[in-house]
Amino acid sequence: MFDQYLSRRYQKFGRPDPSAYLIKDKTAIAGIGATEFSKNSGRSELQMACEAIIDAVEDAGLKMEQIDGLVKFAMDYTDEMHLVSALGIKDLAFFAECGWGGGACCSTISHAAAAVATGMAKYVVCYRAMNERSGRRYGRVPGVETVMAAPNDHYGYIMPYGLAVPPSWVALFGTRYMHDYNVTAEQLGWVSVVLREHACMNPEAMFYGVPATLEDYMASKMIVEPLRLYDCCVDSDGACAIIVTTTERAKDLKQTPAVIMGAVQGIAEQGEMMTSLYRPKISLLPEVWYAGQELWRVSGVTPKDVDVAQFYDAFSPLIPMQMEEYGFVEEGEGALFCEGGERIRIGGELPCNTSGGHLSEAYIHGMNLINEAVRQVRGTSTGQVDDVEISLVTGGLGVPTSAILLRR
Amino acid sequence: MEYVKGVPLLRPYIDYDNQEFWLAHREEKLVFQKCTYCGKIIHRPKPMCPACLSTDMEWIESTGLGTIYSWTTFVYDRAAYPGIRVPYIVVLVEMSEGVRLVSNIEDVTSEEMYIGMPVEVFFDKVSDDLTLPKFRKRKVKK
Numbered sequence A: 001m002f003d004q005y006l007s008r009r010y011q012k013f014g015r016p017d018p019s020a021y022l023i024k025d026k027t028a029i030a031g032i033g034a035t036e037f038s039k040n041s042g043r044s045e046l047q048m049a050c051e052a053i054i055d056a057v058e059d060a061g062l063k064m065e066q067i068d069g070l071v072k073f074a075m076d077y078t079d080e081m082h083l084v085s086a087l088g089i090k091d092l093a094f095f096a097e098c099g100w101g102g103g104a105c106c107s108t109i110s111h112a113a114a115a116v117a118t119g120m121a122k123y124v125v126c127y128r129a130m131n132e133r134s135g136r137r138y139g140r141v142p143g144v145e146t147v148m149a150a151p152n153d154h155y156g157y158i159m160p161y162g163l164a165v166p167p168s169w170v171a172l173f174g175t176r177y178m179h180d181y182n183v184t185a186e187q188l189g190w191v192s193v194v195l196r197e198h199a200c201m202n203p204e205a206m207f208y209g210v211p212a213t214l215e216d217y218m219a220s221k222m223i224v225e226p227l228r229l230y231d232c233c234v235d236s237d238g239a240c241a242i243i244v245t246t247t248e249r250a251k252d253l254k255q256t257p258a259v260i261m262g263a264v265q266g267i268a269e270q271g272e273m274m275t276s277l278y279r280p281k282i283s284l285l286p287e288v289w290y291a292g293q294e295l296w297r298v299s300g301v302t303p304k305d306v307d308v309a310q311f312y313d314a315f316s317p318l319i320p321m322q323m324e325e326y327g328f329v330e331e332g333e334g335a336l337f338c339e340g341g342e343r344i345r346i347g348g349e350l351p352c353n354t355s356g357g358h359l360s361e362a363y364i365h366g367m368n369l370i371n372e373a374v375r376q377v378r379g380t381s382t383g384q385v386d387d388v389e390i391s392l393v394t395g396g397l398g399v400p401t402s403a404i405l406l407r408r
Numbered sequence B: 001m002e003y004v005k006g007v008p009l010l011r012p013y014i015d016y017d018n019q020e021f022w023l024a025h026r027e028e029k030l031v032f033q034k035c036t037y038c039g040k041i042i043h044r045p046k047p048m049c050p051a052c053l054s055t056d057m058e059w060i061e062s063t064g065l066g067t068i069y070s071w072t073t074f075v076y077d078r079a080a081y082p083g084i085r086v087p088y089i090v091v092l093v094e095m096s097e098g099v100r101l102v103s104n105i106e107d108v109t110s111e112e113m114y115i116g117m118p119v120e121v122f123f124d125k126v127s128d129d130l131t132l133p134k135f136r137k138r139k140v141k142k
């Protein structure tokens, strides 16, 4: 009945030739910065944004006056105007903002890379600052006026029924995913447990020193069936900043450049913001699949070349779902791949979310995942994987998405 | 479902493209958009048919019959809508017309829920200005 909507046909022949892709190998991440991650930062998002940017500028070995570009999240309450003013930046040649919640994280890198590759700017900062724990928590219901003032109507079809928070939106996908592929709670539990192990190696993680077992996972409170507390990311206060420049310039700076092989975005047919419920099969994620096809096309590598992955993990089922859509495993085999935890641990076939991810390090809308992917390329992660050549980060999903591939 | 007095339900966002869908509920009708050119039935409402780009659309009344495609049960009050007492169930229903919609199911417990459960629509006038289509389990003749 939906057949004409189901377009798993990647329109390869309509896409530009990879040789036209100016970002690959010519752009790089030269600096990363962050604040501490906490339940209550005790200061403004603007201050945290500034701190993270200063940290990234120092990490790169740059001076603030060299920054000439800035990319923000559309959802961020701070903006380039206030940042220029607070940081004493004199000229800003390039600024942009990226939409769709955590789907924006790798989008910021693609915007910045495009700007430096085309000569619009030299050193572009991408950042995210959020008091998402002590301020407005996404896990709690927004006010009536938020929905009444929505710029489009899609939330209007779910909110009157009480389907009002992100875990419940993902729960509808989760129920069907588990049904379609016989996924068990224990299999999802392994995702949560392994990420906690990784967080326990990372002193910056919110769950550092708080180990959890599969039994703890199974005993954790049910939030919205089938999601338990340990399936949900940790609401956090914090900020991250990342500096993108050309690979040529990055080589003269302080750090080993994390060279960008691909930075892509994706929206697919009938894709919505967390409510893509009207598609032929909701246990598939067409925009993720599409972003993956684009990523492999522009970079010329394949999933088997990837040494370490930071998958956007607002909720644990999203990791196996993405493994399938990025082509690491066959459709329906993601959860099986995670079972027992061996394959996704540091030292496993595909080490995932090696700083603890959103589930256990902090939830900074994907930007802390990018920082970790850069550390893996530099060889400086607390959960370092041996001999990393290629490092993947994926953006928020169930929303218009994005992804980047980095190399040494 | 039990509503909490004094906490209004969040309202749909009604615009040119979807007003027929929402206003039909007041007459206890569930309607979907149908492309008069290619015959495609569509939900959520759109300004044009995504299959053929025709803007020639009509509204058809649904049979009200469907099956459960997915669901979730709210069990933790702090992650639920404060105007509704937990537990409550949100369903994604696949209608006999081939489209899906989000709603609530009543008179069924979480333990009784399963994918494929036959359901039928009923209308709940939750307040003077809001009538919502909701679902009940449907008996199927053997």
Ligand SMILES: [Zn+2]
Pocket: B035, B036, B037, B038, B039, B040, B049, B050, B051, B052, B053, B054
């Ligand atoms: Zn049509």
